[in-house]
Amino acid sequence: MTIYAVRPHTPDGDAAAARAARPRHGGRVTFENVGKAFDTPGGQVSALRGIGFTVEPGEIFGVIGRSGAGKSTLIRTVNGLEKPTAGRVLVENAAGERADVGSLSIGELARLRRDIGMIFQHFNLLSSKTVERNVGLPLRLAGASRAEEAGRVAELLALVGLSDKRGRYPRELSGGQKQRVGIARALARHPAILLCDEATSALDPETTLSILDLLKDINRRLGLTVILITHEMEAIRHICDRVAVIEKGEIVEIGPVWQVFGDPREEATRALLKPHADELPDDLSGRIVPLPGERTVPVFAVTYTGAEAGEPDLGGLFGVLGEGARLLHGSLDRIQGHAQGRLLIAAPAVAPQQAAQALARLNTLPPRAEIIGYVDGAL
Ligand SMILES: Nc1ncnc2c1ncn2[C@@H]1O[C@H](COP(=O)(O)OP(=O)(O)OP(=O)(O)O)[C@@H](O)[C@H]1O
Numbered sequence: 001m002t003i004y005a006v007r008p009h010t011p012d013g014d015a016a017a018a019r020a021a022r023p024r025h026g027g028r029v030t031f032e033n034v035g036k037a038f039d040t041p042g043g044q045v046s047a048l049r050g051i052g053f054t055v056e057p058g059e060i061f062g063v064i065g066r067s068g069a070g071k072s073t074l075i076r077t078v079n080g081l082e083k084p085t086a087g088r089v090l091v092e093n094a095a096g097e098r099a100d101v102g103s104l105s106i107g108e109l110a111r112l113r114r115d116i117g118m119i120f121q122h123f124n125l126l127s128s129k130t131v132e133r134n135v136g137l138p139l140r141l142a143g144a145s146r147a148e149e150a151g152r153v154a155e156l157l158a159l160v161g162l163s164d165k166r167g168r169y170p171r172e173l174s175g176g177q178k179q180r181v182g183i184a185r186a187l188a189r190h191p192a193i194l195l196c197d198e199a200t201s202a203l204d205p206e207t208t209l210s211i212l213d214l215l216k217d218i219n220r221r222l223g224l225t226v227i228l229i230t231h232e233m234e235a236i237r238h239i240c241d242r243v244a245v246i247e248k249g250e251i252v253e254i255g256p257v258w259q260v261f262g263d264p265r266e267e268a269t270r271a272l273l274k275p276h277a278d279e280l281p282d283d284l285s286g287r288i289v290p291l292p293g294e295r296t297v298p299v300f301a302v303t304y305t306g307a308e309a310g311e312p313d314l315g316g317l318f319g320v321l322g323e324g325a326r327l328l329h330g331s332l333d334r335i336q337g338h339a340q341g342r343l344l345i346a347a348p349a350v351a352p353q354q355a356a357q358a359l360a361r362l363n364t365l366p367p368r369a370e371i372i373g374y375v376d377g378a379l
């Protein structure tokens, strides 16, 4: 069993509250000590090790990790495209029926896949078929009549905003439109779970946002469970309730997004977040020196992780830092209703010998504070 930084996830937590407002048609996925080893000419590759967590009905659950971490292998165990070599993956449908994916017969697996839709990075559309024929494909394969297919396809195209493109071919569509077709096709048979493997990685940032918003909208309206695999932090931040960080086949951190992103405990998480965190404009990083000098002023970094109640208390901060305190740089964000970010404040009123004391006082306030360096007091 892997030991990982477990975050509290109580049924009365934020994610559960958000979910309560939605209808319950989502499936539940439980990974029980899942391992996967591939035999390759160069020896065994251990792609997954000791994976254990549950994705709850109606949740949007993100899995993030570097290339090769095991994300695709993990998601593919949910619909039986990969079979675990250790442990079990249990899928519970909206009716509460539970299946152990790895032990299903071919017929049972086909039935399970009706409950699980999947979308991919490269859309996987049939180029010789129109939009409506692509979307209707799963229905045709399931033996639906022409009329049934046409009715459902019209509904699905309306849901993804593509009613006017029904007679077009994939080559006539933009990337975002192609992914909408992929989503419509994945939803054709009313799945309880939607698996998304890098579904927005081939799209530009604006189109990515529109697809993420669509996924969130579908999750709200239909209540289905979404598992989203990505290496894009922004995708997770934008729509996920909880996130798991996977590194070399193991889950190293898991919890509500605001908590994992606001206060990452593991090096792997920090490395993934790095481009966003601790970034300073060049001019400012050039001005900050590590040690105090003759005319320098300490620079305090005050970090809000989202664990503090309410909005940042600036009065409290400036009460400690004294007269003339200047805000050098700051970014504050809100994730799932929690304030997150960092403020850099230069405090000329804090003499070098008082700096440690001021820091101790700041640290009695909710956010976390540190001295990150010194700037020239004359500037
Ligand atoms: N069919 C396979 N045969 C052998 N090794 C495999 C196979 N599929 C995956 N692997 C190996 O398992 C590990 C995890 O691969 P996986 O595709 O799950 O990573 P990933 O996190 O999805 O990466 P990426 O972000 O690049 O898509 C890698 O070391 C990969 O080489």
Ligand SMILES: [Mg+2]
Pocket: 071, 072, 073
């Ligand atoms: Mg992958």
